[in-house]
Amino acid sequence: MLKLKQVLQDVGQRQAALAESLKLSSATVAQLLNHGQWPRSLDKAELQARISVFLVDVGANDADIAKAFEEVDLPCANTADPALSQEPSGEDETMLLPKQTLLPTTRKMFSLFRDPFDELQSAQDMWVSPDIRYVREVMYQTARHGGFLAVEGESGAGKSTLRRDLVNRIAENNDPVIIIEPYVLASEDNDTKGKSLKSTHIAESMMAAVAPLERAKSSPEARFAQLHRALKESHAAGYRHCLVIEEAHSLPIPTLKHLKRILELEVGFTKLVSIIMIGQPELGVKLSERNADVREVVQRCERVILAPVEGSRLEEFLKFRFERAGKALAEVIDASGIQAIAARLSQPSRSGGRDKQVSLLYPLAIGNLMTAAMNLAAELGAPVITADVVKGV
Structure with a gap:
């Protein structure tokens, strides 16, 4: 470690201020201060001179500047008298990078x-991994054989990758499954923040996927009856249907409740539509057993979590x-x-x-x-x- 780190503390300057002055990244300056690693792309003597100018400008005395580039060993864990202040700087907090x-x-x-x-x-x-393999297989079996599934995971956990894999797997295996993916761009759980995804929008997506040449009926009741008939005809032709909703944490509560009605579309004992919801942990909050508004959904929906x-x-x-x-x-x-x-x-x-x-x-x-x-x-x-x-x- 360079004594420069202690000099900066003595004059009340943060590493970020030095990095900004030198036009270097904070990571480069951290490596210099903590480990004495000088950037190979820059002339060491010139960089030392620029640092010295910075120290003069912030009020460091000549003695401190003279010893700033000397190295000092870090104290051992059992050292009673540490050489440098051990107060937390707040610069090493765990955070996710952009x-x-x-x-x-x-x-x-x-x-x-x-x-x-x-x-x-x-x-x-x-x-x-074994965890990913389990979630992957549950999604595939739901698409092939029916069910109501919620896949929850943090941002960057691989939810979209699993959705793409499901679509690709069904296509490669030539499985008789029609994947229906409603358009969710700018979808929010209320119309104040954005455009909420309603059951009518989902029904339109289903009709477009199952019977693209049919013209939608004018009244809501007639449209849903038309959808039910189209699903029956598609099922008779040998197809199954899987509704996949990404960003499902943005679904409004009424739409969540309406998904149960879609799940109940059937012919005999056969459900005509399986449903896979994919969303961030907020989806789990909406599907909480304590949320009385969605109790009918909670009782029918299997939940799996995509672990780190x-x-x-x-x-x-x-x-x-x-x-x-x-x-x-x-x-x-x-x-x-x-x-x-x-x-x-x-x-x-x-x-x-x-x-x-x-x-x-x-x-x-x-x-x-x-x-x-x-x-x-x-x-x-x-x-x-x-x-x-x-x-x-």
Whole structure:
């Protein structure tokens, strides 16, 4: 660690202020202060001079400036008299990164001709854990044989990927299933915030998928009778029908209740429509057993939760993604870096009076953190991502 970090604390300046002055990223400055790693792309003497100018401007004395670039060892855990202040700076809080993009210099350094975390191009690019395999199979069986299913997951957990996989799987297997996906752009749970998805809109989507050449009847009652008849005719032709609603957490309560009516469309003992709702955890709140408004839906709807990647499977996940991109994982990140990724994407929480760790190891979050770490490693000239690089992101 450079003594520069203590000098900044003494003059009341944050690392971010120094980074802004030097026109460098906060991660680069963090690596410099915490680990003494100077950016290889910049002249060290020139950078020291620019830092010295900054320190003069913020009121540091000559003695502090003279020793700022000396290195000091971090105290051991049992050291009674720490050399530097151990007050939390607030700069190392766990947070999710925004969308990250591999820089050209990063691609060149790691010889990556394909982004390992880019949008999946085929089903073979999809990593499947036991948890994902279960959710995937439940969705497929619901589409093939009927049922009412709610799939819940955090943003970036892979919900849209599973929806795409379901559509692709049915098409590849030539299964006689018509997938119906209502248009949900700008859908909200009330008309004040946006456009709510109503049962009439869902019925229109179903008619367009099952009988696209028929002209819709004018009255609501006639339209639903027309839909029921069209579904019966389609079923007689050998087809099943699966209604897939993404962003289902934005469904208004009345529409949720109306889905039960759609589920009840039948011929004899055979249900004509199966329903799969896909949404964020707010969907689970709406489907709570304590919500009397949707009790009829709750009693009929199976709920599955898309869990984060298990920490023990993080290396397996990363290895799969990089192999699909034609790169060995060991050439990009070492074991300490993988452990640091797992630690970074965990955050403390308190529930029921007990402290616990909440995992944020979702594919999107992992990809963004890995991409940022690769960019930083390339900037620093580090051959592989280590724990120190991850901590510097």
